[in-house]
Each structure stands twice: as structure tokens, then as C-alpha cells.
Amino acid sequence: MKKYKWLIILFNLILLLGYFNYSVIKKEDLLKNGQLILLELAPVDPRSLMQGDYMSLRYAIVNTIGTEGILKRGYCVVTLDKNGVAHRGRFQENKTPLKAGEYLINYTSDDWNVNIGAESFFFQEGHAKKYETAAYGGIKIDGNGNSLLIGLYDKNLKKIN
Incomplete structure (x- = not known):
């Protein structure tokens, strides 16, 4: 035994x-x-005493919608402008229908929020000033809507290092 x-x-x-x-x-x-997509950030407070310095991320494309009538899980369909900045098209349950030039991002929702990716960006203590100018979150996505945050970008679409 x-x-x-x-x-x-x-x-x-x-x-x-x-x-x-x-x-x-x-x-x-x-x-x-993965395909690089830039998501415009909505302003949030970048500080946590327990976890160190981090920026809580909220994306502008989901900032203006409520959760009423949206499924708990699904796909946010976005289109990209010439700079690679995403603009929301619609929310849908399945991967299809998908037109040319549209991309999928998995989302989840609860009673208050719609989440379409990483909700926090952690950085080294003392570097908060550098990230205060962040205007976009850069994510890489695949054909299945999976996403991965790769960094923050300033208003000139340059990655903040």
C-alpha cells in the first residue's frame, strides 16, 4: 500500500x-x-501598500457600458485603427460571426464590471512617476481571444520601459 x-x-x-x-x-x-493591440486606459489610482507599487487598469472601451444584458463570459469584438488602437465593436457569446479586420478578446463580467484582460500592472517600487503618463495598455492576443498584457504605452504609442 x-x-x-x-x-x-x-x-x-x-x-x-x-x-x-x-x-x-x-x-x-x-x-x-500574438497580435499587438493597444487598449486606451481609463484613469485609476496606482498604489497599494500591501502589494507594492502597481497600477490598477481599467480600459476605456468597457468603461462606458453597464453589465446589464451582457453574458458572464464571452468575447469583446474590436477593430483596430491604423495605429493599432482598439475600438469596441460589440460583445458576443461565440467566436463567430467575425468580419475581416475584427479581433476577439475574452471577457468576463460580474454585477459591476466587465473585465477584458489584465487588471493590474506591477512595477518596481519608486518607478510610479514613469508610469503616470501611461495612456494605453499593450496586449497580445491570439485567434481564440486569449490575451496577455505586455506593457504600458504613452500617448505617443511608445512603450514605457
């Missing part, structure tokens, strides 16, 4: 490590091959 206990623990550990590595590989692929 003791031998089986260790085999079960080892099997679960291998399974967990396999899943973790798979998710890391998917994120790396998204970083490398």
Missing part, C-alpha cells in the same frame, strides 16, 4: 508539472506570435 501511495503522489506531481509547462509554452507562443 505504501508503494502505491508514492506512485500516486509521483504521478500527480508529473501531471501538475506537465500542465504548468504547457501553460508556460502557450504564454510564450502568445508573446512571440
Whole structure:
């Protein structure tokens, strides 16, 4: 019985490590091959005493809508202007219909908010001044609507390093 206990623990550990590595590989692929989209930021307070310096992100394209009538999960369909800045088209339940030039971003909603990506951007303590000029959040998306925040951009569409 003791031998089986260790085999079960080892099997679960291998399974967990396999899943973790798979998710890391998917994120790396998204970083490398994803479509860059800039989402205009709505102003928020960038400070947390417990977590250090961070900026709470709220995106302007979902700032003007309520959650009434929106499904709990789905896709925010956006179009891009010539600079790569996203403009909201609509919310839908499925990946289709999707017209040429439209992109999907997964969203979730609760009774108060619609979330379309990373809600926080953490940075090194003491660098808050540098990020105060942030006007856009840069995300990479794939064809399935998965998104990954890669940084913040200023009003001139330059990445803030």
C-alpha cells in the first residue's frame, strides 16, 4: 500500500508539472506570435501598500457600458485603427460571426464590471512617476481571444520601459 501511495503522489506531481509547462509554452507562443493591440486606459489610482507599487487598469472601451444584458463570459469584438488602437465593436457569446479586420478578446463580467484582460500592472517600487503618463495598455492576443498584457504605452504609442 505504501508503494502505491508514492506512485500516486509521483504521478500527480508529473501531471501538475506537465500542465504548468504547457501553460508556460502557450504564454510564450502568445508573446512571440500574438497580435499587438493597444487598449486606451481609463484613469485609476496606482498604489497599494500591501502589494507594492502597481497600477490598477481599467480600459476605456468597457468603461462606458453597464453589465446589464451582457453574458458572464464571452468575447469583446474590436477593430483596430491604423495605429493599432482598439475600438469596441460589440460583445458576443461565440467566436463567430467575425468580419475581416475584427479581433476577439475574452471577457468576463460580474454585477459591476466587465473585465477584458489584465487588471493590474506591477512595477518596481519608486518607478510610479514613469508610469503616470501611461495612456494605453499593450496586449497580445491570439485567434481564440486569449490575451496577455505586455506593457504600458504613452500617448505617443511608445512603450514605457
